[in-house]
Amino acid sequence: MDELVVDVVIVGFGAAGACAAIEAADAGAEVLVLDRFSGGGASVVSGGVVYAGGGTAQQLDAGVEDTPDAMLDYLRQETGGVVSEETLRRFCTSSRDMITWLEGNGVPFEGSLCPYKTSYPSDDHYLYYSGSEAAGGFRDIAKPAPRGHRVKGPGTSGKLLFSRLAAAVRHRGVRVLPQAHARTLTVDDQGAVTGVVVDTLRDAPRWARAAHRHLARYAAKPGIYVPALRKALHRRAAKLERRYGRELRISARRGVILAAGGFIANREMVREHAPDHRGGLALGTSADDGSGIRLGVEAGGATAGLERISAWRFLSPPAAFLGGILVDADGGRIIDESRYGAAIGERMIAAHGGRGWLLVDEKIVAEARRDGRSQSQWFQWLQLRYLLRRGRVTGATVDEVARKAGVAPDGLLAAVEAYRAGPDPTGKPAEFARPLDAPPYSLIDVSVKPNLGYPCPMLTLGGLVVDEDTGAVRGADGRSIPGLYAAGRTAVGICSRSYVSGLSLADCVFSGRRAGINSALAQGVLDKNENVF
Structure with missing residues (x-):
């Protein structure tokens, strides 16, 4: 079995892993970054x-x-x-x-x-x-x-974010080992983490490495939108790993950082910890399978917030839709429609069985058609077209459209009357409110369910409990595990209770830098109580 020895080993090469590598290298550490595929993780498929x-x-x-x-x-x-x-x-x-x-x-x-x-x-x-x-x-x-x-770039710019961070990592001379699947951590007799054992394809035939790389790429996109395709491609990639992978033992003089993403691609873990969140689109890659969390738990790490999954039910673009009212099957209001989409999704799932309809009038529909393209990315425009065509029913009156959609007419009429009378019962600011006085009316089905035309992206928020000053993983007794750190969605962080756009990537930067510098400066270089980030 081959062996390597470095100062800091980072498991996972997304935004958190890249930021950790930059800080560790700048602190003078010899750093090795591992990634199961070719780098990027969920950061690449994010909005940047x-x-x-x-x-x-x-x-x-x-x-x-x-x-x-x-x-x-x-x-x-x-x-x-x-x-x-x-x-x-x-x-x-x-x-x-x-x-x-x-x-x-x-x-x-x-x-x-x-x-x-x-x-x-x-x-x-x-x-x-x-x-x-x-x-x-x-x-x-x-x-x-x-x-x-x-990030300033066309389309969803997570790919640009990661490419620039990856270039900065390599500019510092950090070694990156792709196609390396971390299997287990090595732990000494005192419980300190001393390294990691991986299966690597570095000595596999060139065609096998190329095939593995392409399978992973297409499993991420378009596989993210077609779960069956992702699953099939991932199985083929895993088969190549089993056939051609060779074990490699890596020792870390100062620390191991787990930055391997969350577990949204692990349906068993989702069923165990958040069974109500099984109708969404797994936002991430097939490597978001909880493997980083598993490694930490096996080393004695504690977890928290595994039941916290962010489900995004966005009502805009177009901005005009914020003037409608979101109702449940009884016709009652669900939430202030100007709230962030994750708050809307959480409320729908927790209190309304994931079901919801957006009531709009003809003025709003006309405005949505007028502004929808200019306010949207291509995928948002396709979703809007679906909603306005297959996702809605119309009626000359509120009562009629309610009956067509299967929503309780009396409840919907009461909700409309309260909305028009004001102030808004859910607290929606007046600037977003619309009179809803221009028939015909439409009820647009925005329920959380498997739906390629209008998917509900989801990602996990919980993970390993860490020391908030150092990023070190904590055990059940609250003590830090020597030599083990975690960052990004492998760890509990800023966004682990409630997500808004950009907060996960910001936390990846924040926690990745924290883990990187503290792992690099470990082993008595700093006073134990000194906060270096």
Whole structure:
């Protein structure tokens, strides 16, 4: 069995792993990054949005006023105490520097502000309200500010984000070993993690490595939209691993960082921890199978928040749809429609069985058709076309459209009357409200269910419990496991209670950098109580 010895080993080469590698290398460590496939993970298939504020250069360019305290006041409501007040404050106060750090590593941003509320902007805009900052209740707690910093690139720009970070990693001379499947951690007699054992294809035939690479690529996209295709391609990739993989033992002088993503692709884990979240689109790659979490647990790590899965039921674009009302089968309102899509999805699943319909009138439909293309990315436009064609029923009256859709007419009529009378019962701000007085009416089915025309993306938020100062994995007794760190969606972090767009990638940067620098400077280089991030 072959062996390697380095200072820091990182399992997973997505945004968190890349940021950890950069910081560890800059701290003087010899770093080796492992990835089961060819790198990128869920970061590549993401929208490339980083949640940041407090007065970033992009906010200033757009004329936006924001402060770290305002950002903290807002995120305190969203995160619900999942991390300490001190950690959340540190995240907010370092937010501007995080964007500057990313830019210094080649990641481009721009302060072109989106003038309408959307779940993801068109290629004309790269700064937007990516959460519930302007929704009812939140705007009363903290002054709203757009904090969704989208990487400047066409389409969903997660691929550009990762490519720039990967280039920065390689520029530092960090070795990256792709097609290496981490099987187990090595632990000494005192319980300290000393390395990792992997199966690698580095000595496999060239054709086998190429086939494995292409299978993984197409399993990510378009496989993400066609689960059966993803599963079939993943099985073939796994077969190549079993046939040609060779065991490699890697020793880590200072630490191992687990940054292998979440577990949304592991249907057994989803059924075990969040059985109500089985009708969504697994947002990630087939490597998001919980393997990083499993490695940490086998080494004695504790977990938390595994039941927390973010389910996205976006109502916009088009922005006009925010003027409708979202109702359940009884016709009752579900939530303030201006809330972020993950909050809408969570409420629908938790309290309404995942079922919901959006009531709009002819004025809203006409506006949606007029603005839908200009406000959308291509995939959003296709979803809008589906909703306006196959996803809706129409009726000359509210009563008629309710009966056609299978929604209780009396309940829907009462909801409409309360909405028109105001103030809005769910707290939706007046700027988003519409009179709903132009028949015919439409009820658009936005239920959470397997649906290629209007999928509901989902990702897991929980993971290994870590020390919030160092990123070290903690055991059930609360003590840190020597030599073991975790970051990104393998770990509990800023977004592990409630997700808004950009918060996961921002946490990947935040936690990845934290784990990278602390692992590199371990073994008595720093005082045990000194916080280095």
